[in-house]
Amino acid sequence: MFERTLLAATLACALPIQAQAVTDADLASLRAEFQQQLDQKFKELQATYEARLKEMEARLTDQTTAEQATRPPASAANPELSLILQGSYVQHKPGERRPTGFLGDAGIGAPTRGFSLNDTELILAANIDPYFRGLANVILADGRANVEEAWFQTLSLDHGLTLKGGRFISGIGYANEQHPHAWDFADNNLMYQILFGEHFVQDGLQLKWLAPTETFLELGMEVGNGNAFPGANMAGGRNGAGSWAAFGHLGGDVGESNAWRAGLSWLSARPKERESLLVDNGGVDTSNLFSGRSRTWIADFIWKWAPDGNPKERNFKFQSEYFQRDEDGDLIYDPTGVHSPGAYRARQSGWYAQGVYQFMPHWRAGLRYDRLNRGSLDYGANNAALLASTYSPTRWSLMTDYAPSEFSLFRLQLARDHAMLGNPDDNQATVQYIYSLGPHGAHKF
Numbered sequence: 001m002f003e004r005t006l007l008a009a010t011l012a013c014a015l016p017i018q019a020q021a022v023t024d025a026d027l028a029s030l031r032a033e034f035q036q037q038l039d040q041k042f043k044e045l046q047a048t049y050e051a052r053l054k055e056m057e058a059r060l061t062d063q064t065t066a067e068q069a070t071r072p073p074a075s076a077a078n079p080e081l082s083l084i085l086q087g088s089y090v091q092h093k094p095g096e097r098r099p100t101g102f103l104g105d106a107g108i109g110a111p112t113r114g115f116s117l118n119d120t121e122l123i124l125a126a127n128i129d130p131y132f133r134g135l136a137n138v139i140l141a142d143g144r145a146n147v148e149e150a151w152f153q154t155l156s157l158d159h160g161l162t163l164k165g166g167r168f169i170s171g172i173g174y175a176n177e178q179h180p181h182a183w184d185f186a187d188n189n190l191m192y193q194i195l196f197g198e199h200f201v202q203d204g205l206q207l208k209w210l211a212p213t214e215t216f217l218e219l220g221m222e223v224g225n226g227n228a229f230p231g232a233n234m235a236g237g238r239n240g241a242g243s244w245a246a247f248g249h250l251g252g253d254v255g256e257s258n259a260w261r262a263g264l265s266w267l268s269a270r271p272k273e274r275e276s277l278l279v280d281n282g283g284v285d286t287s288n289l290f291s292g293r294s295r296t297w298i299a300d301f302i303w304k305w306a307p308d309g310n311p312k313e314r315n316f317k318f319q320s321e322y323f324q325r326d327e328d329g330d331l332i333y334d335p336t337g338v339h340s341p342g343a344y345r346a347r348q349s350g351w352y353a354q355g356v357y358q359f360m361p362h363w364r365a366g367l368r369y370d371r372l373n374r375g376s377l378d379y380g381a382n383n384a385a386l387l388a389s390t391y392s393p394t395r396w397s398l399m400t401d402y403a404p405s406e407f408s409l410f411r412l413q414l415a416r417d418h419a420m421l422g423n424p425d426d427n428q429a430t431v432q433y434i435y436s437l438g439p440h441g442a443h444k445f
Contacts, residue, residue, distance in 0.1 A: 100393055
């Protein structure tokens with residue numbers, strides 16, 4: 001507006017003053033000439049300012065890009081840091097209660113009686129750059145620190161592929177990828193206790209493929225050093241791989257209120273001098289060393305229900321897994337004694353099923369049943385000492401928990417344990433608390 005007024009005044013001053021009479025046609029012609037010159041000057045002025053503005057915008061974009069290239073990603077400068085606090089009070093009969101007839105991880109024992117501080121998890125995660133993400137999960141317990149996970153993961157591979165490397169929890173099964181603070185019960189099911197102790201961890205590589213389909217379809221393969229149970233490498237390491245795994249998961253929605261997922265997994269390991277504890281026919285807890293081949297199949301199925309897909313008020317989750325494990329090789333029974341090595345062959349199976357119902361906001365109740373089938377066992381020369389009767393370990397667990405928020409939970413669990421032959425049934429009680437400090441990633445389906 002200022003430019004138009006200035007131009008008009010300038011033109012008015014420059015016009016010669018004519019003494020002759022002015023007609024309406026002269027005025028119209030003068031107005032047309034004035035408007036033409038005014039429009040031309042305004043377009044030139046507008047073009048000049050637009051060119052300068054574009055130049056400044058381009059310079060600002062180049063400057064911002066250069067600054068971002070020299071600065072770490074926002075998530076790397078401000079990583080996700082969280083701490084999981086867990087503790088419990090447990091009542092059960094004294095001594096170990098190892099499922100009869102199954103070789104289990106020697107490092108896994110019965111929970112501490114009375115009050116105890118459970119594992120504390122310190123988790124650090126961030127996007128490293130546009131191409132990779134990293135995570136470390138350190139378990140703190142009684143003056144020691146154990147690196148449970150420390151991995152990198154790609155973010156920008158095409159065609160639905162993701163590569164993970166380092167130490168990571170394997171993608172086999174369903175409950176395997178869950179940390180203890182994400183369990184629906186205070187303890188792990190008997191099936192996972194026998195197979196992995198807590199869960200199977202790989203030091204190696206994992207490749208996943210997510211299919212571009214409406215139905216959820218995920219396939220994965222893993223290769224690792226095979227040091228984690230049911231593998232072992234007591235001789236000090238090996239070149240190449242010691243364990244292989246493959247898995248596939250399929251799932252989808254049924255209407256607005258229901259969702260499901262099913263999976264099939266395979267794990268192969270070649271343990272060398274794997275230490276396992278086993279109760280012999282005399283009721284003595286003995287140590288054994290196994291070397292050979294271990295192969296495990298796992299089938300899992302999950303069903304979730306929430307009215308209209310909203311789990312805030314009410315929801316129900318059914319979860320079940322079945323396994324079959326075949327092992328063959330050599331077993332040194334009680335290596336500190338005078339017993340000689342013998343052949344070992346076993347084909348065993350087991351399963352669990354559980355249901356957890358949130359009947360009102362913040363409150364849930366759940367029931368779980370575990371069963372192991374001894375199957376076919378042959379200890380060779382040590383059959384007389386180790387081959388017990390055909391006993392099937394079982395356990396019932398009932399729990400209820402209250403979660404005031406997504407960051408805290410209190411749980412009461414009662415269980416009746418029939419896992420050990422020749423030992424009276426154990427009625428167990430557990431009171432547990434779980435607190436989450438800081439941001440924590442959402443749990444999987």
